Amino acid sequence: MKSGKLVTAVLGAIVKVVVVVVVVFLIYKGATMGYDYGYRIFTEPAMSAGEGRTVQITLKPDMSAMEVGQMMQDKGLCRDAKLFALQYLLSEYKEEIKPGTYEVSTAMTAEEIMAAMVPAKTEETSTGE
Numbered sequence: 001m002k003s004g005k006l007v008t009a010v011l012g013a014i015v016k017v018v019v020v021v022v023v024v025f026l027i028y029k030g031a032t033m034g035y036d037y038g039y040r041i042f043t044e045p046a047m048s049a050g051e052g053r054t055v056q057i058t059l060k061p062d063m064s065a066m067e068v069g070q071m072m073q074d075k076g077l078c079r080d081a082k083l084f085a086l087q088y089l090l091s092e093y094k095e096e097i098k099p100g101t102y103e104v105s106t107a108m109t110a111e112e113i114m115a116a117m118v119p120a121k122t123e124e125t126s127t128g129e
Contacts, residue, residue, distance in 0.1 A: 052107025061099045
């Protein structure tokens with residue numbers, strides 16, 4: 001009878017240790033993936049070096065950030081649609097990007113692509129007279 005309780009206690013301890021190890025591993029893996037994704041939001045390089053190729057994109061008025069990201073991925077302008085959507089949502093250009101047709105390059109970073117999708121502002125100058 002005592003040996004049965006001993007075996008149960010040892011197995012219970014082993015199961016608890018395994019559960020703790022699995023939980024620690026999952027937390028570590030999640031933190032590593034989260035850090036990598038967060039780092040890539042601000043440092044993702046362009047798809048191609050040098051000249052790249054020119055791609056025409058059309059933004060529609062009702063497109064969500066995820067739809068824009070998916071279009072960018074489909075056209076070879078980014079590696080990850082979700083990452084581009086996050087970059088868009090965190091971008092300083094978020095409120096300034098307007099629907100329209102734009103020509104961008106695979107040699108541009110996500111930030112450069114978003115800057116290209118902001119219509120040029122006209123500067124009003126006064127003659128001082």
